[in-house]
Amino acid sequence: MKFSLCLLPIFLLSISHAQDEQGFVPMFNANDLKGWVNANCAPETWSIKDGVISCNGRPTGALRTERQYENFILEAEWRHLSSAGNSGIFVWGTPITAPGVPFLRGIEVQILDHGYMKNADPTKPRWFSTHGDVFPIHGATMNPHGDSNGMRSFPSEERSKPSPEWNHYRIEGNNGRLTLAVNGKVVSGGDECNYRKGYLALESEGAPVEFRNVRIKELPSTNPAADVTAPLDQGWKALYTGTDFRGWNVPAASSSRWVSADWQIMLAKGAAADPLWSAQEYGDCEIICDVNLPKSTDLSKAAAGLCMRGLSRPLVLLGAGEASIVIGADKIKPGQRYRIKATLKGNTVQVLLTETQETNPQTFETILDSKSPGPIALADFGQTVSYGNIFIREL
Structure with a gap:
């Protein structure tokens, strides 16, 4: 079989291209x-x-x-x-x-x-x-x-x-x-x-x-x-759509306080109102929630927090007040974002608090009054904080 040398470069190029496509x-x-x-x-x-x-x-x-x-x-x-x-x-x-x-x-x-x-x-x-x-x-x-x-x-x-x-x-x-x-x-x-x-x-x-x-x-x-x-995915599910409050029960008396703002849930100016409760109940689970504390945040008062198992008393509170775990001004400061990661097993709770980039970890533990499944909630204490990146995985 004769093969023209002038066609050789084209032939070799086509082979190379075919091999690249494989x-x-x-x-x-x-x-x-x-x-x-x-x-x-x-x-x-x-x-x-x-x-x-x-x-x-x-x-x-x-x-x-x-x-x-x-x-x-x-x-x-x-x-x-x-x-x-x-x-x-x-x-x-x-x-x-x-x-x-x-x-x-x-x-x-x-x-x-x-x-x-x-x-x-x-x-x-x-x-x-x-x-x-x-x-x-x-x-x-x-x-x-x-x-x-x-x-x-x-x-x-x-x-x-x-x-x-x-x-x-x-x-x-x-x-x-x-x-x-x-x-x-x-x-x-x-x-x-x-x-x-x-x-x-x-x-x-x-x-x-x-x-x-x-x-x-x-x-x-x-x-x-x-x-x-x-890190590998551990089965996290986002609880917030970023566009509306599907999956949440917005309290009618405070609907103007809770604002869906792209990937964040913001609290508008106004008096403290009822928490924003999830529609679904959870038993043993792990929860992630980011909290943004504006520079105007007054940490001598309650600023932000999470409620669990349907209990109105907050599990975690940022600022000053009554809660299972209170993280005050000696551990946090205004103008920062924090990630709360809470693990609930039975009535035992472990909480990891970190800053942006997950630095400066702080750990806390407590015992809840209830082992029963219940909804979770974002707390409203009357300050203009915001919540975001709310994920959950059931254990």
Whole structure:
């Protein structure tokens, strides 16, 4: 058989391309979100039809994979449906949101429409672009490639297309190294990422966005250590949709106090009113709840707290007052966010309180008066605090 030498480069290129394509599998099927977990959004935030994943942008949050990934090549097409739209792909993320924010801890691959640049101040140093920034968020770390601001890697070229055109991303993660190709060329990335194994996620952040042709090719493991591996999901379920009070019983007399504000539940100005009780009852369980104490918070009075098992006396109280566990001004301060993690088994309670990034842990224990299942509640003491990232897992 004769073979023209002039065709050899084309032949070899086609073989190489075919080999590169081998091993990719779709991350979505055509018409449902099987294999993915709605981390902290409303049920209607994410949908899929004919292979196109749609996000309405409300609330701020994430749709993540059911399992973790380590080394991989991920390809996805995306487009914003409005000018200045904001979204992203989270790489090597945590199963639930980081303390005090609606985002997973991990590496974010930015998906930002060009209209967002109107918010940039040209007199100040550059701190973002709309062409494929890569950066760690909320406790993650990375050594950025190329031009950077802190740990944020700026793209070397401006290659993304504006709304409503489709863009193509190719994200490669291998042994803690992450690179992003925008519409066919690598432009940004970083080394020594921590984490380097975790969940992958699509982001909802205020604007409608679509994804399609999302596929992945897994690469051989490089055996990451435990300290660079995200924690595994333990079965956490979000109790708040981020859009309304489905699953909660809003007291009629104080409905104007409780405000659904994206990923947070805020207390408006006014006199103290009844707690916000969950519609469902829980027995043995573990609860996570973040509390934001504004600088105006008066810790000489009760500020925020959680009630459990249907008991009106708070289990945990931040500030001063009557409760099973009182965490006062000697342990907390205004202007900070705190994460409460309470574990209830029988009538025994263990509470872990941490600051943002889960630093400065403080532990408390107590005995409740009841072992019976009951609802949980967010307390209202008349101060303008806010609650967020409310998760529960039954034990």
